[in-house]
């Protein structure tokens with residue numbers, strides 16, 4: 001099957017109903033369509049995941065009874081159809097005709113009448129349906145109710161802005177390998193190659209592209225001149241501030257964006273890049289190979305150092321712990337539907353255990369950076385606050401004026417950059 005709308009419906013079914021990650025299922029579907037159609041397939045899948053609650057609401061109104069069981073794939077095809085009518089510039093008659101045609105590929109030509117009728121009715125009743133959806137907070141903001149509640153309570157003034165940012169397409173950022181070029185030099189090279197981009201204040205190694213492009217069109221990409229990495233994610237290595245000759249642990253390293261950045265910033269580093277997932281660790285090696293730098297890779301559980309640690313203390317430790325990834329929803333809209341409220345508590349427990357056990361691996365005088373790509377205080381400032389209260393030998397190092405013991409750390413909210421959190425803790429001598 002290589003009908004892209006049919007493939008989109010199947011991908012969405014696998015993600016939303018079967019709990020699979022978009023990162024896993026979308027590439028398989030994309031390998032079945034012709035290269036020119038890949039962008040549209042991705043846009044349809046991302047778009048439906050961004051607007052899922054409102055699309056569900058419209059279909060509840062438009063279908064006499066919901067499609068169930070194996071027929072759920074057709075329900076997702078309806079979402080694909082309505083998403084095109086509501087959010088894309090595809091001429092409506094083409095959107096309807098192509099969506100109806102997808103039923104052939106899904107071996108359900110008998111449903112053509114139904115799908116056609118639902119999409120035509122949506123066109124007729126669009127204003128009324130949209131107004132009704134606005135009355136319900138989950139449909140209005142297109143986020144799960146539990147998440148809206150947590151964000152409202154954590155950010156009483158900014159919650160709507162955060163939810164709106166999550167609905168946007170993320171821009172493409174580059175990290176310039178300072179061993180090859182200064183950031184300005186590389187920007188000049190990009191401009192010379194007619195790739196329009198700019199520097200952003202406060203992000204030393206970063207360049208923001210005006211529009212996304214194929215990485216192999218970037219000058220020197222294959223030789224490691226730059227990497228694709230969000231601006232806020234690039235703060236990790238700068239805050240760790242690696243110095244020549246240091247022994248550094250990157251405890252949750254895969255796919256290695258931050259490991260590579262650390263290695264680009266100083267010479268003769270002894271970096272251990274550890275991750276519990278071997279397949280993801282293989283990607284660290286691929287990234288290291290491309291930039292031509294090396295680290296010791298270790299597949300192990302960061303929370304059980306007894307199983308892997310050689311008893312040599314570290315000068316610096318980066319803990320980019322597993323988290324809800326609620327700061328990167330715009331890049332991974334499936335997070336909204338795969339995460340559950342109960343996950344947050346479980347993740348906080350795992351994060352506390354990784355922080356606790358790795359603290360004893362740090363030299364007196366050493367520095368630990370705790371990082372997440374979450375916007376939830378439960379995984380961020382609450383976590384660090386509790387840790388600091390328990391450890392007399394831990395010294396909180398403020399990263400800006402509002403980084404206080406009452407609410408430690410530096411919370412980046414999703415805007416130009418992704419949502420990220422950092423806290424810096426040093427160990428008393």
Ligand SMILES: C[S@@+](CC[C@H](N)C(=O)[O-])C[C@H]1O[C@@H](n2cnc3c(N)ncnc32)[C@H](O)[C@@H]1O
Pocket residue numbers: 251252253254255256257258259274275276277280300301302303320321322323373
């Ligand atoms: C946020 S990602 C790390 C991103 C990475 N630092 C980068 O910049 O490319 C978190 C990583 O933690 C790993 N992980 C989860 N639980 C772990 C554990 N108990 N021990 C070690 N790694 C773990 C996951 O496999 C995942 O690769």
